[in-house]
Amino acid sequence: MTTLLLHGLGGSPAQPLSLFSPIIPPTETVLAPDVRGHGDDQRVSGPASSFSLDALASDLASRVRASVGDAPLTVIGISMGAGIALRLALAAAASAPAPGALAITRLVFVRPAFTDVPLPRNLLPFPVIGSLLTRLGAVEGERAFRGTDLYRQALEESPLGAEGLLEQFRSPGAATRARRLIEIPRSVAFSASESLASIGVPTAIAWAPRDPAHPVSVAELWMDELDGAVSIPLPARDDGYGAYVRATRAGVAAWLGWGGQ
Numbered sequence: 073m074t075t076l077l078l079h080g081l082g083g084s085p086a087q088p089l090s091l092f093s094p095i096i097p098p099t100e101t102v103l104a105p106d107v108r109g110h111g112d113d114q115r116v117s118g119p120a121s122s123f124s125l126d127a128l129a130s131d132l133a134s135r136v137r138a139s140v141g142d143a144p145l146t147v148i149g150i151s152m153g154a155g156i157a158l159r160l161a162l163a164a165a166a167s168a169p170a171p172g173a174l175a176i177t178r179l180v181f182v183r184p185a186f187t188d189v190p191l192p193r194n195l196l197p198f199p200v201i202g203s204l205l206t207r208l209g210a211v212e213g214e215r216a217f218r219g220t221d222l223y224r225q226a227l228e229e230s231p232l233g234a235e236g237l238l239e240q241f242r243s244p245g246a247a248t249r250a251r252r253l254i255e256i257p258r259s260v261a262f263s264a265s266e267s268l269a270s271i272g273v274p275t276a277i278a279w280a281p282r283d284p285a286h287p288v289s290v291a292e293l294w295m296d297e298l299d300g301a302v303s304i305p306l307p308a309r310d311d312g313y314g315a316y317v318r319a320t321r322a323g324v325a326a327w328l329g330w331g332g333q
Contacts, residue, residue, distance in 0.1 A: 074143045076136060076174075077104040078153025081185075081198065081256055082240045084111035088150055091317065095325040100146075103139060105132055107156065109252040116251045123255035125152075125186065129159035133172045146328065148180040151286060155186035155261040158294075161271045162262065179275040180304075180324055183286035184294050186261035194287050195257035197222045201240045202253030214241035226284045232309045233284045262297065269299035276327045278304035278320060302327060 075096055077088035085104035096102055106113040108128055121127055136145075149157030161179055163170040185194060200222060204213035217223050217237070227234035240246060240253060262268055275298055279291035295301055304323040309316045325331060 073099075073177075074101040074103060074140050074145050076145050076147045076157075077102065078132070078147065078149035078156050079104070079107065079110065080151035080153055082110070082243055082246075082253060083150075083152075084243075088148060088153065091150070091320060092148060092324065095321045095330050097330055101140065101143070103136060105135055107132065107152070109249050114245075114249075116249050120255050120258075123252060124259040125155045125159050125256070125261060126259070128256070129156045129163065130170070130172070132156065133160055133163065133170075133174055136174060137172050142175050144175050144177040146178040146180070147174075147176055148182065148324065150182040151185045152256065154181035154184040155259070157181060158184075158261050158268070161273065162266060162268070165271045165273075177273055178328065179271070179273060180278065180327070181276070181294060182278045182320065182324075183280060183283060184261070184277065184290050185286045186257075186259065187290055187293055188260055188262050188264060190258045190260055192290070194285055194290065197226065197237050197285070198240070198253045198257045201237065202250040205241065205247045205250035205253070210241045210246050213247075214238055217241070229284045230282050230308070230310050232313065233282075236285065261294075268294075268297040271298065274302075275300070276302040276304050276324070278306055278323060280306040280308055280316065282308040282310060 077092060079085055079087045089104050108131055109116045147157045157179060160174055161176050164173040164176045201217060204216050208216055223234060226237055277291050277294055279288055281288055306319045307315050
């Protein structure tokens with residue numbers, strides 16, 4: 073089997089690798105690609121549509137297929153990565169699969185953030201951060217963002233969630249790649265015309281309370297739309313990050329049958 077790990081917005085493959093490498097069986101082939109405009113991928117030009125979750129999924133699918141062909145895939149996506157994983161799964165489940173559709177057999181969505189509407193409330197901080205990075209740069213942009221209601225509201229709900237927003241200013245090449253924060257949140261994970269039940273493969277959703285960018289309401293929406301998805305509840309990160317990590321690993325490993333790793 074092959075496991076495909078998909079990182080979150082503004083992140084890199086180091087995010088899912090650090091979280092899940094300890095539980096992935098040594099017999100698994102692991103792929104952890106850079107999403108467009110992230111990690112070592114410097115592509116930030118092109119039309120806005122090139123940053124839709126659908127376009128990002130299509131781009132990744134061609135690269136993954138070139139690497140592993142028709143190998144059955146377990147896909148684990150975090151936040152934005154969950155949205156991309158959903159787009160990959162919908163393409164694979166279509167009656168006439170999209171060219172290069174992947175052979176997905178299991179899906180794990182970790183703290184999904186995207187919905188069926190562009191720029192939902194939980195994603196509002198990201199284009200603001202992108203605009204500040206573009207106009208003021210990383211240092212002055214972070215200082216300005218700390219004075220916004222968006223930051224204060226996130227801080228009140230979750231200090232770690234607020235710190236995660238500030239990390240967007242500190243990531244490598246943040247200012248030059250600010251466009252990813254402006255365009256990607258305007259995308260949707262699915263549309264009203266799409267039946268998520270058509271995916272038809274075992275699916276689990278891991279979620280945590282008190283997470284402003286990844287509210288429980290989004291996980292509940294996905295649970296409602298996905299037929300038979302398994303819920304993996306996690307502790308709030310602010311109640312102890314180590315406990316959150318351990319629970320994530322244990323919950324995902326148990327559901328995937330990776331016990332004893």
